[in-house]
Amino acid sequence: VVIKIMTPFGDDANRAGFTAPIVVVTEAARFSDPSETSVEADPLRQLRARQRALSRFGQDGELSTERKFIVEGTVTTEGELPWKIKDQSTDSRILSPCPHCGEYVGPERENLSFDTDAKTELEAARSSFWSCPACGEEIAEPERADMVRNSILVHAGQSVTKKGKIRGKKPDTLRLFFRWSAFQNLFTTAADIAVEEWSAVQFELGSAERELAEKDLCQSIWAVPYTPPQFDSVPLDRRSVSRKQDSFPLGVLPPDTEFFTVGAD
Numbered sequence: 001v002v003i004k005i006m007t008p009f010g011d012d013a014n015r016a017g018f019t020a021p022i023v024v025v026t027e028a029a030r031f032s033d034p035s036e037t038s039v040e041a042d043p044l045r046q047l048r049a050r051q052r053a054l055s056r057f058g059q060d061g062e063l064s065t066e067r068k069f070i071v072e073g074t075v076t077t078e079g080e081l082p083w084k085i086k087d088q089s090t091d092s093r094i095l096s097p098c099p100h101c102g103e104y105v106g107p108e109r110e111n112l113s114f115d116t117d118a119k120t121e122l123e124a125a126r127s128s129f130w131s132c133p134a135c136g137e138e139i140a141e142p143e144r145a146d147m148v149r150n151s152i153l154v155h156a157g158q159s160v161t162k163k164g165k166i167r168g169k170k171p172d173t174l175r176l177f178f179r180w181s182a183f184q185n186l187f188t189t190a191a192d193i194a195v196e197e198w199s200a201v202q203f204e205l206g207s208a209e210r211e212l213a214e215k216d217l218c219q220s221i222w223a224v225p226y227t228p229p230q231f232d233s234v235p236l237d238r239r240s241v242s243r244k245q246d247s248f249p250l251g252v253l254p255p256d257t258e259f260f261t262v263g264a265d
Contacts, residue, residue: 008043015046019053021066028073028081044071044081056174063174075179075218078225082177089177090170091156094184096147101135102162104152107183108133109222114194121195128194130183141189148184181223196221 006015008030025031031044040046047069054067075083095104107130115127130139139147154160158168182193200213211228218226248254 006047015043015050018050020050021054022068023047023050023070025069025071025081026073028071029076030073032080032084074220075223075225078227083225085175086177088173089175090173092153092176092178094151094178094180095154095160096151096183097162097164098132098134098137099139099143099147100132100137103132103134104154104160104162104164105133107131107139108181109224112182112190112193112197114190114198116198116201118198121198124194124198125191128190130190144183144190145186148186151184153178179223182221193221 004018004020006018025044025047028044031047032042034040034042051067051069054064056064056067058064071082071085073082078084093106095106097103098105111131111133113127113129113131114124118124118127130144131137132139150164152160152164152166154166155168155171157171158166160166182188196217200210200217203210203213206229215226218224246254253260
């Protein structure tokens with residue numbers, strides 16, 4: 001077996017002159033955009049080009065099992081890998097059977113509860129629990145472990161019965177996409193995540209520390225893109241701003257002016 005290590009850094013020649021049937025990309029966000037000095041496509045496409053010595057399809061038209069391209073990484077923004085290829089994929093979900101109602105569900109951030117008025121991390125941890133998105137019943141940690149171990153993968157457009165039977169056709173795509181987040185992570189408990197959430201909201205809203213904490217929660221725990229808060233429903237536009245400015249004659253400053261800045265080219 002020959003393993004060739006390629007990175008998104010350096011010049012384009014570092015990712016050329018090698019063929020491979022299987023390519024595995026980790027920390028995918030780094031491969032999203034070409035470097036400023038690159039004259040070629042982005043690093044991910046350069047890696048995909050390493051597979052063009054092998055056809056995707058056999059002579060019978062069936063998909064080949066020899067050629068594989070695997071991409072994984074921390075979710076950063078919607079415009080970076082791996083999230084930006086989500087819409088052109090199976091967009092699959094990991095669903096687990098609720099021990100109370102039997103529905104197959106995928107609990108998310110809104111299904112983790114804890115006392116938001118807790119005074120300490122320990123208070124937040126002791127009050128934490130997961131709940132079912134379908135019936136709202138509390139899910140104990142041993143129950144969550146059983147749920148995760150009995151998970152199934154359900155593609156976009158499909159549904160699943162209480163007996164675990166998947167209904168609906170598989171999406172007509174070559175690209176499988178799925179994500180896992182805090183609920184599927186059996187290395188941590190609801191208490192662990194509650195402490196992280198509680199600690200984040202202790203920073204002042206709008207502060208740099210609060211923004212960094214929220215970014216970490218989205219990207220590292222919940223596996224969703226971080227979206228900066230929108231403080232104005234109307235985006236700034238040069239023309240709309242210019243229409244709102246006061247009109248003073250040339251050489252006249254407003255009476256409440258405190259500072260005047262001049263730029264010279």
